[in-house]
Amino acid sequence: MADPTLDIVAMGDAIVDVIANCDDDFIRRHGLPKGSMQLLTPSQADELYAAMGVAREMSGGSAANSMAGIAAMGRSSAFIGQVAEDQLGLIFEHDMHALGVRFDTPPLPMGNGSGPPTGRCLILVTPDGQRTMNTSPGASHELSSEALDRDLIASASILFLEGYLFGPEKPRAAMMEAIKIAHAANRKVAFTLSESVCIAGRKESFGQMIDSGGVDLLFCNQDEAFQLTGRTDLKNALTELSIKVPTLVVTKGAEGAIAIENGERISIPAAPVGEVVDTTGAGDLFAAGFLAARCKGASLERCLWTGAIAAAEVIQHYGARPIADLKELVKL
Amino acid sequence: MADPTLDIVAMGDAIVDVIANCDDDFIRRHGLPKGSMQLLTPSQADELYAAMGVAREMSGGSAANSMAGIAAMGRSSAFIGQVAEDQLGLIFEHDMHALGVRFDTPPLPMGNGSGPPTGRCLILVTPDGQRTMNTSPGASHELSSEALDRDLIASASILFLEGYLFGPEKPRAAMMEAIKIAHAANRKVAFTLSESVCIAGRKESFGQMIDSGGVDLLFCNQDEAFQLTGRTDLKNALTELSIKVPTLVVTKGAEGAIAIENGERISIPAAPVGEVVDTTGAGDLFAAGFLAARCKGASLERCLWTGAIAAAEVIQHYGARPIADLKELVKL
Numbered sequence: 001m002a003d004p005t006l007d008i009v010a011m012g013d014a015i016v017d018v019i020a021n022c023d024d025d026f027i028r029r030h031g032l033p034k035g036s037m038q039l040l041t042p043s044q045a046d047e048l049y050a051a052m053g054v055a056r057e058m059s060g061g062s063a064a065n066s067m068a069g070i071a072a073m074g075r076s077s078a079f080i081g082q083v084a085e086d087q088l089g090l091i092f093e094h095d096m097h098a099l100g101v102r103f104d105t106p107p108l109p110m111g112n113g114s115g116p117p118t119g120r121c122l123i124l125v126t127p128d129g130q131r132t133m134n135t136s137p138g139a140s141h142e143l144s145s146e147a148l149d150r151d152l153i154a155s156a157s158i159l160f161l162e163g164y165l166f167g168p169e170k171p172r173a174a175m176m177e178a179i180k181i182a183h184a185a186n187r188k189v190a191f192t193l194s195e196s197v198c199i200a201g202r203k204e205s206f207g208q209m210i211d212s213g214g215v216d217l218l219f220c221n222q223d224e225a226f227q228l229t230g231r232t233d234l235k236n237a238l239t240e241l242s243i244k245v246p247t248l249v250v251t252k253g254a255e256g257a258i259a260i261e262n263g264e265r266i267s268i269p270a271a272p273v274g275e276v277v278d279t280t281g282a283g284d285l286f287a288a289g290f291l292a293a294r295c296k297g298a299s300l301e302r303c304l305w306t307g308a309i310a311a312a313e314v315i316q317h318y319g320a321r322p323i324a325d326l327k328e329l330v331k332l
Numbered sequence: 333m334a335d336p337t338l339d340i341v342a343m344g345d346a347i348v349d350v351i352a353n354c355d356d357d358f359i360r361r362h363g364l365p366k367g368s369m370q371l372l373t374p375s376q377a378d379e380l381y382a383a384m385g386v387a388r389e390m391s392g393g394s395a396a397n398s399m400a401g402i403a404a405m406g407r408s409s410a411f412i413g414q415v416a417e418d419q420l421g422l423i424f425e426h427d428m429h430a431l432g433v434r435f436d437t438p439p440l441p442m443g444n445g446s447g448p449p450t451g452r453c454l455i456l457v458t459p460d461g462q463r464t465m466n467t468s469p470g471a472s473h474e475l476s477s478e479a480l481d482r483d484l485i486a487s488a489s490i491l492f493l494e495g496y497l498f499g500p501e502k503p504r505a506a507m508m509e510a511i512k513i514a515h516a517a518n519r520k521v522a523f524t525l526s527e528s529v530c531i532a533g534r535k536e537s538f539g540q541m542i543d544s545g546g547v548d549l550l551f552c553n554q555d556e557a558f559q560l561t562g563r564t565d566l567k568n569a570l571t572e573l574s575i576k577v578p579t580l581v582v583t584k585g586a587e588g589a590i591a592i593e594n595g596e597r598i599s600i601p602a603a604p605v606g607e608v609v610d611t612t613g614a615g616d617l618f619a620a621g622f623l624a625a626r627c628k629g630a631s632l633e634r635c636l637w638t639g640a641i642a643a644a645e646v647i648q649h650y651g652a653r654p655i656a657d658l659k660e661l662v663k664l
Binding site: 052 | 350352381382384385386387388389390391400418419420423426427429430431449450651653
């Protein structure tokens with residue numbers, strides 16, 4: 001088996017974030033569960049967009065944000081995701097390339113106006129810095145197994161999969177295929193959970209996937225650990241999950257993070273932050289930091305700390321991708 | 333003649349800003365005159381965009397930024413400008429409406445891929461906060477007289493025109509037509525100069541326009557005053573211009589601003605600022621503040637101060653539109 005020539009390849013939503021401020025009342029009036037992510041139909045998205053305030057647009061997507069962080073920390077990365085052949089798709093592609101992230105999934109043609117456009121995530125940021133995400137996935141959920149670059153996947157040390165893509169059937173099948181390719185090449189598979197994996201139906205197929213050894217490293221937050229296991233006690237939830245995956249990493253927001261691996265269990269507090277401006281991307285950058293450190297062979301504790309530092313940077317400004325010199329901040 | 337029912341209607345570029353940071357070396361390597369605005373062909377724009385870093389997108393356009401400021405200061409405003417029927421056009425329209433600015437110029441259809449797309453301005457921000465603008469005007473320069481809403485123009489106290497639209501023939505003709513409509517309704521016409529008005533050919537037709545009384549209020553910066561008059565001494569340049577327009581307002585960046593009206597000449601220093609992050613929009617917001625105060629019947633000095641405060645707000649963050657509560661800041 002050849003040595004890996006790439007640190008990480010990710011599969012995830014290829015979407016552009018549309019970020020606006022709003023007050024808590026706006027969130028309530030529109031019946032949005034604050035702090036969570038909802039999928040919107042195109043017409044729901046148009047309606048919410050019309051109601052929301054002046055926005056700024058920035059490339060987003062959970063795993064894509066992680067790859068932006070990985071690149072900013074000096075590791076080599078690639079991204080697989082589906083955009084359409086439109087202006088937002090060009091913006092997404094440009095930003096990946098500008099970061100040095102390899103991204104060459106062919107865009108979906110828009111002929112006859114029939115194909116879905118590049119996905120958008122309408123992100124509402126309340127004065128407390130919390131983000132409520134409303135995704136119109138568009139082309140992003142059309143990612144199919146045919147779009148996979150098998151050699152690219154086989155060339156990376158780690159295949160990183162985003163839970164948001166586990167919901168819809170087509171990209172889920174593509175992810176299952178990618179896992180096979182990665183494992184056949186003796187690579188590791190990391191998976192970041194999302195609430196959308198934890199709902200009935202998907203929960204079972206995700207359970208089968210981890211039971212069959214599909215996931216070597218699982219990232220989730222506290223809430224997702226509760227939802228996935230159905231438990232209400234963190235210790236029990238973590239014990240249950242840690243039996244199923246070799247490495248488990250659980251983030252707890254302002255309370256820090258925990259990792260469990262080979263019987264070792266390490267907790268760290270959150271990295272210190274000034275003002276929390278926008279929590280969008282916190283989990284994505286945590287995963288980026290952890291994985292970047294892991295690629296350098298760092299200790300489990302060092303991996304956690306690197307994740308915490310990267311997450312702390314991204315919540316102190318608008319947008320889900322790093323602005324400060326992450327390489328300098330994490331000094332890997 | 334009916335009383336005006338709207339404070340200000342503006343005509344200008346309808347474009348989306350694409351903002352990225354870069355170092356001085358990038359500006360030099362691409363042969364860009366730092367701090368200025370260049371027009372790019374679509375292929376030049378694609379080439380520069382491919383080379384530039386990760387960007388954030390925000391609605392822009394000089395006069396459109398001014399209308400954003402006017403609305404933020406609680407005055408009523410409308411905007412006339414040309415977008416295409418594409419994603420960037422929808423973003424521009426959304427942001428105008430979200431601000432409460434009336435904007436209903438019909439978008440150019442994109443059938444058969446033949447029409448130009450919505451314009452973009454690639455803005456490079458250097459570490460000193462200076463912006464170098466590179467505009468691919470697209471649909472914006474297709475604004476024609478047919479797109480004018482004559483009743484709307486006649487309904488506003490002030491018609492505000494952006495110099496960037498004075499270059500291309502079609503929108504220039506539309507502006508001349510709009511001036512006729514405004515003056516026939518006994519309204520005032522304000523014009524904000526841009527370097528592109530000051531080049532040979534255009535300079536003469538602009539001269540004819542102000543000589544014929546087309547402009548009641550002229551905004552320009554120091555450099556534009558020099559370029560337009562061909563003089564190198566500010567006092568002489570201002571004297572020459574002030575003879576031709578009833579009200580002349582000249583901004584001098586960090587050195588403040590001057591207004592000359594009815595023989596009265598008032599200078600103010602710049603409003604105090606913390607860190608200068610991005611000077612994009614400084615002139616646009618200065619004009620917005622001045623005009624908002626003027627609509628309230630404020631003194632000439634108060635108009636200048638209101639402009640200075642609005643400009644100071646916008647240079648302390650990325651993007652050319654206000655973020656802070658301008659209404660509170662300027663207390664009109």
